[in-house]
Amino acid sequence: MRQMRKASRQKPADWALEVLDKAPYVTVSMTRPDGTPYGVPLSLVRKDELTFYFHCADEGDKIDCIKFNPAVSLSAVSKCTPVYEAEKNNFTEHYNSAIAVGRAEFVTSDEEKTEALRLLCLRFLPHAMNHFDEAITRSLSRTTVIRITLTEPPVGKSKQ
Numbered sequence: 001m002r003q004m005r006k007a008s009r010q011k012p013a014d015w016a017l018e019v020l021d022k023a024p025y026v027t028v029s030m031t032r033p034d035g036t037p038y039g040v041p042l043s044l045v046r047k048d049e050l051t052f053y054f055h056c057a058d059e060g061d062k063i064d065c066i067k068f069n070p071a072v073s074l075s076a077v078s079k080c081t082p083v084y085e086a087e088k089n090n091f092t093e094h095y096n097s098a099i100a101v102g103r104a105e106f107v108t109s110d111e112e113k114t115e116a117l118r119l120l121c122l123r124f125l126p127h128a129m130n131h132f133d134e135a136i137t138r139s140l141s142r143t144t145v146i147r148i149t150l151t152e153p154p155v156g157k158s159k160q
Helices: 013-022 061-068 110-124 126-142
Strands: 026-031 037-042 051-056 071-085 090-106 144-150 155-159
Touching: 013 071, 013 090, 013 155, 026 061, 037 061, 051 110, 061 090, 061 144, 110 126, 110 144
Parallel strands: none
Antiparallel strands: 026 037, 026 071, 051 144, 071 090, 090 144, 090 155
16 A cells, blocks of 8 residues: 555545445546546446446547556545634645556456446446346447456545
């Protein structure tokens, strides 16, 4: 685990995973084929301690970036509250954040794609699960699913 400048704010990997789980969007940062950075907020879901998924169209910047360089960075904030500390006459923010580094890969197995899409639906639209099987039948073949496998433990940071 990398040491941050204000080590007192650093949180362990399990705490960081909770932040990534609670955040409505996680920014996934990649590298474009021309070497420029590309970051995009995405709806991710976590399968286990190392595995995240998202789905996307089968063409575009994300696809080009992953083909060029599968290394990605994840960042999320699950709480951010601006605060004025009267006793210090200081403006600050209280926050919970997390970062992680991983490798993105295209999911090719229909079984794993279905599992990933089920996890995404359960996280973001659990009340619509009765339509899941029909949607999978109709669109699985044209849905791209990306698996991100963490290559080092995530790091959390908090200021309260």
